[in-house]
Amino acid sequence: MIKTSVAIAALSAGGGAALTAALYSLRSNKDKLADMPPTPAPSLFSSTAIAASPTAVAAIPANQVFGGPGGPSSSSSITPGSAPVNPGGLFEYGFPGPVSDIATRAALISSYDRRTRNPHWVAEHITPESLAKRDGDRKNSQFLEDPAVPAKFRALLKDYYRSGYDRGHQVPAADAKWSQAAMDETFYLTNMSPQVGEGFNRDYWAHFEDFCRRLTQRYPSVRIVTGPLYLPKKDPVDNKWYVKYEMIGTPPSVAVPTHFYKVIFAEDGRVGGNVAIGAFVLPNAPIDNAKPITDFEVPVEAVERASGLEFANQLPMQRRRRLCADTTCALVIKDYSERQKAFAKGRSASS
Amino acid sequence: MIKTSVAIAALSAGGGAALTAALYSLRSNKDKLADMPPTPAPSLFSSTAIAASPTAVAAIPANQVFGGPGGPSSSSSITPGSAPVNPGGLFEYGFPGPVSDIATRAALISSYDRRTRNPHWVAEHITPESLAKRDGDRKNSQFLEDPAVPAKFRALLKDYYRSGYDRGHQVPAADAKWSQAAMDETFYLTNMSPQVGEGFNRDYWAHFEDFCRRLTQRYPSVRIVTGPLYLPKKDPVDNKWYVKYEMIGTPPSVAVPTHFYKVIFAEDGRVGGNVAIGAFVLPNAPIDNAKPITDFEVPVEAVERASGLEFANQLPMQRRRRLCADTTCALVIKDYSERQKAFAKGRSASS
Numbered sequence: 147m148i149k150t151s152v153a154i155a156a157l158s159a160g161g162g163a164a165l166t167a168a169l170y171s172l173r174s175n176k177d178k179l180a181d182m183p184p185t186p187a188p189s190l191f192s193s194t195a196i197a198a199s200p201t202a203v204a205a206i207p208a209n210q211v212f213g214g215p216g217g218p219s220s221s222s223s224i225t226p227g228s229a230p231v232n233p234g235g236l237f238e239y240g241f242p243g244p245v246s247d248i249a250t251r252a253a254l255i256s257s258y259d260r261r262t263r264n265p266h267w268v269a270e271h272i273t274p275e276s277l278a279k280r281d282g283d284r285k286n287s288q289f290l291e292d293p294a295v296p297a298k299f300r301a302l303l304k305d306y307y308r309s310g311y312d313r314g315h316q317v318p319a320a321d322a323k324w325s326q327a328a329m330d331e332t333f334y335l336t337n338m339s340p341q342v343g344e345g346f347n348r349d350y351w352a353h354f355e356d357f358c359r360r361l362t363q364r365y366p367s368v369r370i371v372t373g374p375l376y377l378p379k380k381d382p383v384d385n386k387w388y389v390k391y392e393m394i395g396t397p398p399s400v401a402v403p404t405h406f407y408k409v410i411f412a413e414d415g416r417v418g419g420n421v422a423i424g425a426f427v428l429p430n431a432p433i434d435n436a437k438p439i440t441d442f443e444v445p446v447e448a449v450e451r452a453s454g455l456e457f458a459n460q461l462p463m464q465r466r467r468r469l470c471a472d473t474t475c476a477l478v479i480k481d482y483s484e485r486q487k488a489f490a491k492g493r494s495a496s497s
Numbered sequence: 498m499i500k501t502s503v504a505i506a507a508l509s510a511g512g513g514a515a516l517t518a519a520l521y522s523l524r525s526n527k528d529k530l531a532d533m534p535p536t537p538a539p540s541l542f543s544s545t546a547i548a549a550s551p552t553a554v555a556a557i558p559a560n561q562v563f564g565g566p567g568g569p570s571s572s573s574s575i576t577p578g579s580a581p582v583n584p585g586g587l588f589e590y591g592f593p594g595p596v597s598d599i600a601t602r603a604a605l606i607s608s609y610d611r612r613t614r615n616p617h618w619v620a621e622h623i624t625p626e627s628l629a630k631r632d633g634d635r636k637n638s639q640f641l642e643d644p645a646v647p648a649k650f651r652a653l654l655k656d657y658y659r660s661g662y663d664r665g666h667q668v669p670a671a672d673a674k675w676s677q678a679a680m681d682e683t684f685y686l687t688n689m690s691p692q693v694g695e696g697f698n699r700d701y702w703a704h705f706e707d708f709c710r711r712l713t714q715r716y717p718s719v720r721i722v723t724g725p726l727y728l729p730k731k732d733p734v735d736n737k738w739y740v741k742y743e744m745i746g747t748p749p750s751v752a753v754p755t756h757f758y759k760v761i762f763a764e765d766g767r768v769g770g771n772v773a774i775g776a777f778v779l780p781n782a783p784i785d786n787a788k789p790i791t792d793f794e795v796p797v798e799a800v801e802r803a804s805g806l807e808f809a810n811q812l813p814m815q816r817r818r819r820l821c822a823d824t825t826c827a828l829v830i831k832d833y834s835e836r837q838k839a840f841a842k843g844r845s846a847s848s
Contacts, residue, residue, distance in 0.1 A: 229679070230675055233604065238812075240807055240810040242722060242808060243806045260805030269585075271583055389752065394738075453612060454595050461590040
């Protein structure tokens with residue numbers, strides 16, 4: 147805090163935007179994610195001159211600043227303070243964002259994409275113990291618009307209504323059965339993406355979620371990150387690649403992802419122990435139950451490149467295992483109608 | 498800083514993820530963007546247990562946390578510390594992001610979208626004085642990959658090569674003529690989007706950029722935010738809305754935006770004075786020079802809803818003016834071939 151105060155004071159004495167930039171570059175190198183500058187007081191916005199307000203730059207999250215004059219990624223020879231302009235002065239009117247609204251619930255953490263009105267990702271944690279406890283029932287839960295997202299960026303129940311798509315849980319309700327309140331929190335639309343119902347959300351995807359839960363029979367702790375993707379497809383006519391996805395709602399507001407990913411971290415339960423990682427990308431479309439789940443296995447980096455996110459970049463290589471080499475990756479298909487038939491057969495045979 | 502340390506200590510004593518969440522909700526309310534928790538020491542990642550590591554939640558940017566048990570947006574009745582799981586433990590392996598790499602250059606600040614490999618936005622500042630100084634020449638500048646973006650998310654020169662699209666400056670090089678070094682910095686690909694060349698980037702869009710510069714004849718200080726959009730279009734066959742855009746590069750990496758926006762802030766030069774705001778959305782396509790620029794004027798909120806960003810949310814309503822009511826919004830078409838003809842005509846007339 148002392149360092150930050152000193153920095154602001156130096157800037158107030160006429161350092162200019164370039165110096166601010168250099169300063170932040172330095173700081174973001176030395177202590178990533180660490181001590182943010184204090185919020186400019188509200189009075190700042192009404193009492194400062196239009197052009198030279200270097201403190202406005204303080205509104206930039208420090209961990210996102212790099213480059214600039216004197217910074218590590220720039221070879222600019224511009225003398226700090228000599229620039230005739232101050233692009234950071236804009237932030238007196240507010241910082242544009244994007245803000246990835248992060249919600250911390252009991253059973254999940256979600257990061258929201260205000261442009262697609264889908265999650266960026268949702269992270270969950272399941273264990274044999276958490277799945278053994280069954281206090282929640284989804285019949286008691288209801289889908290909820292998330293009031294923590296500003297109204298103009300919020301996904302709405304009416305956006306999904308009659309869209310033809312399911313409100314597809316990214317963290318499954320069934321993974322939070324250990325408490326009704328925890329399960330209820332999985333019903334926020336910030337944990338939802340439009341998913342094809344028949345053949346996907348209610349079938350193959352559900353079996354895939356069941357596979358994740360079954361991993362707790364072998365691993366004492368399993369973490370899963372789930373989210374949407376918008377992948378390009380090659381047009382056979384012009385041989386170019388296009389991303390194409392529907393937008394539901396009136397006006398069109400919520401993107402219908404082309405694919406979904408899961409990155410699974412199966413932990414061996416030891417401190418600093420091994421982590422078996424599996425990444426999967428499935429199309430948002432009906433999938434034949436006969437298709438092996440390994441058909442959808444991809445390198446983690448493929449999900450990273452497609453999503454713009456990073457997974458496990460702090461996990462040392464020597465602690466990593468490949469999930470589908472460490473255990474058998476196969477779905478158990480529990481087809482409702484098949485089981486009904488088997489049941490009827492059994493009854494008629496015994497009668 | 499003291500408050501943060503206390504918080505971490507309390508958590509280490511067994512508060513659990515739920516408490517962490519409540520704590521952050523509280524903090525993010527009280528002091529938005531303010532004092533971030535200290536970075537977990539690198540040793541944390543190798544020395545902590547797999548499940549209960551509430552300090553890992555400290556990796557979440559404080560200003561992005563809301564909700565959760567006890568938080569303002571949740572009515573969860575889950576007792577802090579009673580949850581059998583800890584979803585935030587994932588962050589021991591790294592925080593997924595998204596990171597919007599912010600670059601602070603002398604003449605611009607840019608925010609980068611790692612998924613589309615385009616900017617989210619670029620912000621600039623021009624004044625009559627900055628435009629009067631002409632030390633830079635774009636002949637001396639060259640397009641640059643931005644090494645400050647991690648390699649797997651970086652837009653590359655080869656992605657644009659033979660794509661059929663221009664490397665379209667979002668902050669125009671011509672706006673940074675006041676210094677060669679400042680102009681050079683506008684050539685980073687983090688300031689670039691694929692733009693249709695003929696009829697757009699080299700024509701109508703260029704005239705629009707010229708219009709922005711001309712605003713300095715009336716306003717002593719002009720700020721401009723520019724960026725890409727990916728807008729849906731109604732399919733006349735099924736009446737549904739689809740977003741469709743090309744991806745260039747091998748593998749396909751850089752999105753070709755369907756539209757571009759500019760939000761212009763024309764300041765009157767007085768402390769706490771009026772700001773004339775204009776928002777414009779243009780298709781990434783050839784546009785007839787005869788089309789008035791006012792045809793592309795939109796409410797600021799339209800850009801906000803489409804981009805997921807916010808503009809001027811800290812600027813009081815009474816200081817706002819509508820740009821195209823405050824001044825004449827009209828392009829001056831400087832057609833090169835027309836001027837050549839006029840010049841030739843003038844010469845033959847005078848000879």
